Amino acid sequence: MDTLRRWVGSSSQGISNKFAELEKKLNDTNATPMVLPLEFLKNITCDFSRESVLGEGGYGVVYKGVLQSGKIIAVKKLNGIHVDDRMFQNEVSYLMAMKHQNIVKFVGYCAESISEFVEKPSGSGKYILAEMPTRLLCLEYVSNQSLDKHISDESSGLEWNMRYEIIKGICNGLHFLHEQCHIVHLDLKPQNILMDSVMTAKITDFGVSRIFGEQQSRTFTANRVGTLGFMAPEYLTRGEVSNKADIFSLGVIVIEIITGRRNYPDFMHDTPYNIATSLKQFSDEVLGSWRNKFLSRKYKCMEIYTQQVKQCITIALKCVDSSMDKRPTIKDIIQRLNDLDQLAIPQLIHTFPNQKGCEQRMVSLGVSRTKPWIITGHAFGYIDIFDYDIQVNYFIL
Numbered sequence: 001m002d003t004l005r006r007w008v009g010s011s012s013q014g015i016s017n018k019f020a021e022l023e024k025k026l027n028d029t030n031a032t033p034m035v036l037p038l039e040f041l042k043n044i045t046c047d048f049s050r051e052s053v054l055g056e057g058g059y060g061v062v063y064k065g066v067l068q069s070g071k072i073i074a075v076k077k078l079n080g081i082h083v084d085d086r087m088f089q090n091e092v093s094y095l096m097a098m099k100h101q102n103i104v105k106f107v108g109y110c111a112e113s114i115s116e117f118v119e120k121p122s123g124s125g126k127y128i129l130a131e132m133p134t135r136l137l138c139l140e141y142v143s144n145q146s147l148d149k150h151i152s153d154e155s156s157g158l159e160w161n162m163r164y165e166i167i168k169g170i171c172n173g174l175h176f177l178h179e180q181c182h183i184v185h186l187d188l189k190p191q192n193i194l195m196d197s198v199m200t201a202k203i204t205d206f207g208v209s210r211i212f213g214e215q216q217s218r219t220f221t222a223n224r225v226g227t228l229g230f231m232a233p234e235y236l237t238r239g240e241v242s243n244k245a246d247i248f249s250l251g252v253i254v255i256e257i258i259t260g261r262r263n264y265p266d267f268m269h270d271t272p273y274n275i276a277t278s279l280k281q282f283s284d285e286v287l288g289s290w291r292n293k294f295l296s297r298k299y300k301c302m303e304i305y306t307q308q309v310k311q312c313i314t315i316a317l318k319c320v321d322s323s324m325d326k327r328p329t330i331k332d333i334i335q336r337l338n339d340l341d342q343l344a345i346p347q348l349i350h351t352f353p354n355q356k357g358c359e360q361r362m363v364s365l366g367v368s369r370t371k372p373w374i375i376t377g378h379a380f381g382y383i384d385i386f387d388y389d390i391q392v393n394y395f396i397l
């Protein structure tokens, strides 16, 4: 409301027409990202007021910008001290081209200088008027906070199917970044995965990413940014940048989504035998814990869920392998998840030669007599049975 009042009260006719024009474009979901005047951004954030703060990170503060229509955008004001022009330009140009449901959409940016009095030198009590570069990024507002606020230990918080959808969403977003945009994110962590109102995961913050050409698959950087705990060992120690660095971070995130913890078996300082043993122990523990939960809740799709947990742990543990060559690519991961999803789709998997042995065959396949079956069709002597418990269709002649 405050924003609306300011809007009406403070702007001259010319400015308000210009702002209205900008608003119109911002309300158009198909519009391309644009340069937004600082004055406009000040207006929609109540002069970057404390009440408008959405959060704060290593690069600056994120504000809520409210348009006249009520639509909200996120305005990330980068810290003056840390602003590196080249980095800013990089982030802007990377973000501009991106459109994917699992990527936070970029709506505009601002690069203006403002005059400010700054102390000269610090503590002297004398002030000079200095040109301060102001850099802002404007992004689609994602309403449901970052992923870290949603994942706790595996026995509370989100249900398994929601966690699985989040894992798939992150993988799809990363697939888009790696395969279509040739971008390495380099700061993948739950704080940089935002959740929308229907819990779709959206990857944000490409400030530390580097773009690759078609032929170039790997590069080195002297200026390492990113977040400890999620950073791949080769990036941490040698500054080696590749898609596999993101895959490592993805592994840590998936483990955190499944277990609620960031712990994973350490590959670095162990014998191969010990590694194999601790990996197995880790997977068994996680799987056992989820299985118990599925059993206690009498889930209908228990077998499918168990397979999903198993596959996700296997993938995640491969992702955090200290040897980057042993980590899968995002393409491999998507393929595996797709294969897994095929199992969950009711399928016609069996054809029987006659009706006599039908019941016996169904029992031998585990189609329970006591749990709900649905006969979905019996044309021309065919019986099509859908077992809700294991979500499989049996096609019986």
Ligand SMILES: Nc1ncnc2c1ncn2[C@@H]1O[C@H](COP(=O)(O)OP(=O)(O)OP(=O)(O)O)[C@@H](O)[C@H]1O
Residues within 6 Å of the ligand: 054, 055, 056, 057, 058, 059, 060, 061, 062, 074, 104, 139, 140, 141, 142, 143, 145, 146, 187, 191, 192, 194, 204, 205, 227
């Ligand atoms: N597009 C957005 N929509 C809604 N809230 C956002 C958006 N972008 C950021 N935020 C909020 O602002 C907070 C701070 O984000 P920011 O990216 O500045 O910091 P961070 O992710 O914690 O750390 P880093 O600086 O390493 O990225 C986020 O945790 C989130 O709550």
Ligand SMILES: [Mg+2]
Residues within 6 Å of the ligand: 057, 191, 192, 204, 205
């Ligand atoms: Mg961030």
